[in-house]
Amino acid sequence: MVIYDGACGLCQRSVAWLRARAGRGQLEFLPCQAPERQARFPWIEERACLEAMQIVLPDGRVLSGAAAIPEILRRLRGWRRLAPVFRIPGVGVLAPSLYRWVARHRHRLSRLPGSSSG
DSSP: OEEEOTTOHHHHHHHHHHHHHBOTTTOOEEETTSHHHHHHOTTSOHHHHHHSOEEEOTTSOEEEGGGGHHHHHTTBTTTGGGGGGGGSTTHHHHHHHHHHHHHHTHHHHHTSTTOOOO
């Protein structure tokens, strides 16, 4: 299950992109703001899922932000081979910083020319 900010245009477009590439039954998507999120995943604080996407793994573990990206990539047709890139020295340091920057500016990025809705 991927939990994301449903009020964010960039997040909505990202989910549409993921949905188009996910293997059948590999990913479900749920906006953070949905009552179902609170009912199914009450241990995930709203603040956390508004700051970064969350992926809830089948074993119940939750990965957040940049840590979720390799797990998501493993479930995408044609993108699985990129997941190991996150184990390359340096990527583990840079990816979280880059993710936080994009997350912090996502509403502004949604309004850039060429972006739809946001």
